[in-house]
Amino acid sequence: MTTATSASGSAATATLNNEEVLRYSRHLIMPEVGMEGQLKLKAAKVLCIGAGGLGSPLALYLAAAGVGTLGMVDFDVVDYSNLQRQILHHTPDVGRKKLDSAGDKLLAMNPFLHLKKYDTMLTSANALDLFKEYDIVADGTDNFATRYLVNDACVLSGKPNVYASIFRFEGQASVFGTKDGPCYRCLYPEPPPPGLVPSCAEGGVLGILPGLLGVIQATEVIKLILNGETKDSLIGRLLLVDAFAMKFRELKLRKNSECPVCGTHPTVTGLIDYNEFCGIRGEEKPMSALVGGMPEMEVTELKRRVDAKEDLFVLDVREPHEYQICNLHGHLIPLGEIEKRAGELDPAREMVVHCKAGVRSAKAIAALQQLGFTGKLHNLKGGIMAWADQVDPTMPKY
Amino acid sequence: MSQIKVQIPTPLRQYSDKKDSVEVEATTVGEAMKAITTAHPDLRRHLYTDEGKLRAFVNLYLNEEDIRYMQKEATEVKDGDTLYIVPSIAGGRG
DSSP states (O other): OHHHHHHHHHHTTOOOOHHHHHHTHHHHTSTTTHHHHHHHHHHOEEEEEOSSTTHHHHHHHHHHHTOSEEEEEOOOBOOGGGTTTOTTOOGGGTTSBHHHHHHHHHHHHOTTOEEEEEOSOOOTTTHHHHHHTOSEEEEOOOSHHHHHHHHHHHHHHTOOEEEEEEEBTEEEEEEEOOSSSOOHHHHOSSOOOTTSSOOHHHHOBOTTHHHHHHHHHHHHHHHHHHHOSOTTSSBTEEEEEETTTTEEEEEEOOOOTTOTTTSSSOSOOSOOOHHHHTTOOSTTHHHHHHHTTSOEEOHHHHHHHHHTTOOOEEEEOSOHHHHHHOOOSOEEOOGGGTTTTGGGSOTTSOEEEEOSSSHHHHHHHHHHHHTTOOSOEEEETTHHHHHHHHTOTTSOOO | OEEEEEEOOGGGGGGTTTOSEEEEEESBHHHHHHHHHHHSHHHHHHHBOTTSOBOTTEEEEETTEEGGGTTGGGOBOOTTOEEEEEEOOOBSOO
């Protein structure tokens, strides 16, 4: 009950001015919030990790609802491809720091907000110090290493972790790391090996999905502030959301007594190296480890050889819907079908294999080599996006 | 034998011929998983380690219960049950 106590503790000293009373009047007249609840919101300190897809609706609603102090951690810059879902950021913000863009919108929406911006990557070195200042942490990150870092830091510092994650049109949400509830590691003791579960950048995401899940997170944050850790919270429940079927399913979560971080005999008693835990050693490692020892071809070299009409087979291992966006007239076999459809290819022919950025094509080459292909197989460095950058600027990027 | 539904999560549908669920006949969770990975061999590689152990980032729920807290893969199934395969996903910020 750390949250409720600390929030209501300082709530005793907070007051609302007339402007705030009017602003929050629809809260003040409902008994479930009322003046007492609104003062708890004002006294509450919430740390939002990430100012992207989930962080956008989450921060907007928390700011609007009157959460007094909001911390935001992000080091990224707004990209054009973010605008389809990251509603904190508008077209003129492309190229700006996400935190600056977010700060403008949040303070314009609610000037009473006390906003703290942390322009940094959350790491094992800074997480515990950062979390110390807050009552609740909301995890809106996008990779497994940070997910486990947030979880462990929350458990170690006794802060609830309001969790959501998304893939394409499906999402998961829960509240982890409360005193008696399960943590993320109780649910998933280990992350998947790198490359096995595609990210949003690889797999795509329905633009409204982070909206749905981020609003669920905001709801859980507000409930923790108002009511503390009650049975109505998502503690001990994993909510699965399927936006296309519009189905909400609920699974029971249990605290695992053998959990390495929140179990009865924890073995993780401090923050560890989460990149190593997730099998990542250095930022670009998953790709370079895969590509290591594999012949690569520059897009400019491919252009030269195509123009010279040299005998070179172009294999595209992306999905058909990506082929429709742009292509190099290559033969299309999606990575997932490569083993099944390898018969369509001449195993002795020299081939350049490409995807969007070079990771899937490296996997495809490894698979073809396993199948005994003897022709030289080149991985197109940087994929078709490098072609769009360096050879054909009229080609759309995605 | 009972007739049950196995629900395939989005990230794994590329290995199940794009199907979101598959009906199988089985008496236990383990048999149901065997039936589905026999019908869709690519699923096996993503769900199980080379030693045949269910991967640690995949959980199986019979209806709403985690089978780790039931009889694991020996958990009996009955007609109309749904077995959910729930892998961890991480997206959100980018």
